[in-house]
Amino acid sequence: LEGEPGEPLSAPLIVVSNRLPFVLKRNANGKLQRSHSAGGLVTALGPVVMDCGGLWIGWPGSHDVRPFDEIPEPDIPNSGLKSQQVKPVLVRQELFDSFYNGCCNGTFWPLFHSMPDRAIFSSETWKAYQEVNEEFALKTIDALRQVRARLLKEYNNPSDDSMPVPVVWIHDYQLMLAAAMIRQVAIEENLACKLGFFLHIPFPSWDIMRLFPWDDQILEGILACDLVGFHIEDYCTNFIECCQRRMGCRVDHANSNIEYDNRTVHVRALPIGIPFNQFQQLAIKAPRVMKDERVVLGVDRLDYTKGLVQRIKAFERLLQCHPEHLGRVVLMQIAVPSRTDVKEYKALKEEIDQLVGRINGRFSTADWSPIRYIYGCISQDKLAAFYRDSAVALVTPLRDGMNLVAKEFVACQINENGVLILSPFAGAGGTMREALLVNPYEIDMVAETIHKALVMDEDERHHRMQLLRKRESSMDVDYWMASFLREMDQVECAITGPPSLIPV
Ligand code: GDG
Numbered sequence: 492l493e494g495e496p497g498e499p500l501s502a503p504l505i506v507v508s509n510r511l512p513f514v515l516k517r518n519a520n521g522k523l524q525r526s527h528s529a530g531g532l533v534t535a536l537g538p539v540v541m542d543c544g545g546l547w548i549g550w551p552g553s554h555d556v557r558p559f560d561e562i563p564e565p566d567i568p569n570s571g572l573k574s575q576q577v578k579p580v581l582v583r584q585e586l587f588d589s590f591y592n593g594c595c596n597g598t599f600w601p602l603f604h605s606m607p608d609r610a611i612f613s614s615e616t617w618k619a620y621q622e623v624n625e626e627f628a629l630k631t632i633d634a635l636r637q638v639r640a641r642l643l644k645e646y647n648n649p650s651d652d653s654m655p656v657p658v659v660w661i662h663d664y665q666l667m668l669a670a671a672m673i674r675q676v677a678i679e680e681n682l683a684c685k686l687g688f689f690l691h692i693p694f695p696s697w698d699i700m701r702l703f704p705w706d707d708q709i710l711e712g713i714l715a716c717d718l719v720g721f722h723i724e725d726y727c728t729n730f731i732e733c734c735q736r737r738m739g740c741r742v743d744h745a746n747s748n749i750e751y752d753n754r755t756v757h758v759r760a761l762p763i764g765i766p767f768n769q770f771q772q773l774a775i776k777a778p779r780v781m782k783d784e785r786v787v788l789g790v791d792r793l794d795y796t797k798g799l800v801q802r803i804k805a806f807e808r809l810l811q812c813h814p815e816h817l818g819r820v821v822l823m824q825i826a827v828p829s830r831t832d833v834k835e836y837k838a839l840k841e842e843i844d845q846l847v848g849r850i851n852g853r854f855s856t857a858d859w860s861p862i863r864y865i866y867g868c869i870s871q872d873k874l875a876a877f878y879r880d881s882a883v884a885l886v887t888p889l890r891d892g893m894n895l896v897a898k899e900f901v902a903c904q905i906n907e908n909g910v911l912i913l914s915p916f917a918g919a920g921g922t923m924r925e926a927l928l929v930n931p932y933e934i935d936m937v938a939e940t941i942h943k944a945l946v947m948d949e950d951e952r953h954h955r956m957q958l959l960r961k962r963e964s965s966m967d968v969d970y971w972m973a974s975f976l977r978e979m980d981q982v983e984c985a986i987t988g989p990p991s992l993i994p995v
Pocket of ligand 1: 691692763790791792825827867868869870871874891892893894895896899
């Protein structure tokens with residue numbers, strides 16, 4: 492992406508995501524400070540945005556930021572985006588809550604995970620969703636104007652063919668309408684750009700999607716993009732079918748392209764990866780944190796899609812049916828608090844608290860308890876040590892876009908001793924074929940699969956883990972990002988017209 496000196500500048504990238512790659516907080520003196528977030532997306536995209544002089548648009552994680560506040564520079568030089576590269580979207584707290592807790596997490600999260608009974612359909616929160624998407628779109632338009640002004644300055648001739656076309660990359664279910672609004676203004680103002688969208692959660696089937704009263708507007712929003720990426724083929728198929736049946740789109744199945752509004756929308760399966768080397772290095776360095784016991788590990792945000800209740804019940808069934816594991820094996824479940832102000836998440840926490848208490852009461856002895864349950868977040872170093880030293884990882888969501896935990900476990904398995912148990916209902920279940928796949932709803936079968944993993948011979952464990960590690964190390968998060976941007980490169984810019992000569 493980065494142009495060599497003397498070469499034309501490569502395409503500036505504008506990333507649009509619900510959250511900025513850091514959180515803004517005030518310190519004791521009332522000064523705004525950045526606290527860094529260590530997610531894979533940030534690690535992969537941050538340096539690209541930095542190097543191409545791009546921009547990142549998102550909510551700064553706090554309502555305590557006045558629009559005129561400067562975004563503070565990162566404390567460590569070169570460790571993050573410059574303040575001019577960040578455009579915070581600031582929305583009234585009440586509106587943001589209605590958008591985020593209401594529409595995003597109360598409607599789209601359950602619906603897109605094929606759990607329509609949990610979804611709330613409300614015209615009020617839908618309106619908030621539209622308004623907040625508009626705010627993001629307006630900031631993106633500002634960013635496009637800024638980028639165009641810079642390009643016009645750098646290229647003396649505005650009709651120079653080698654002038655790069657800015658790429659806008661929108662992320663996830665919080666921002667499914669933004670592209671339509673961006674395209675409309677970009678056409679009006681002749682702001683050449685390419686629009687891309689990646690959905691990090693599953694895309695549901697037509698039968699589920701059609702339950703949403705304003706499904707056509709969502710589809711229109713996504714179809715405003717030139718490139719649409721999903722984790723796996725199944726989600727592409729669902730999206731394409733929705734576009735055919737609801738919007739009457741013509742589809743070129745052989746090339747996975749949709750014709751819409753006299754344009755071609757490219758639909759691609761681009762499975763996300765993790766920063767494999769980073770996790771592997773953490774695992775090499777991290778000191779031991781566990782005692783001499785065999786650990787079955789679960790790591791999840793506390794969310795009903797992750798199948799925690801079913802998993803804990805399956806572990807109970809294991810102890811009941813295979814008492815040889817009593818006193819020897821421990822289920823270590825890390826549950827990261829998530830969406831704690833939503834009623835359903837509070838109820839789920841209570842259910843898990845009770846379940847863990849009952850099972851520990853049933854099986855514990857003076858020097859052993861079957862379940863170690865951590866409700867909280869642990870450091871990445873510790874997490875890497877847990878991944879490295881566990882005998883089994885239980886990744887059994889009821890539904891999950893991809894699931895990064897399965898991949899991080901594999902990256903940290905430097906001794907190749909562990910076994911991955913995986914749900915076929917996670918995107919990862921489609922590619923991590925050497926894992927033991929099991930239906931999370933079938934509790935007896937999950938118990939038997941844990942048993943199988945615990946007694947699996949060393950050769951088989953090594954063989955499976957080696958293959959899993961090989962795939963994830965080559966298809967890491969950088970590979971994913973480069974694949975998306977390569978696809979974008981091949982897409983034609985549908986907003987043509989020579990750039991305006993009037994600098995904005
Ligand atoms: C969405 C989609 C898709 C967890 N506990 C701790 C901790 N974590 C980190 C893990 C992992 C991340 O949280 C969870 O990622 P997942 O992929 O499992 O799940 P979602 O948050 O639901 O993410 C998902 C993903 O987007 C990417 O496209 O795979 O399907 O739902 O990275 O490491 N990190 C630390 N301490 C913890 O206690 N430090």
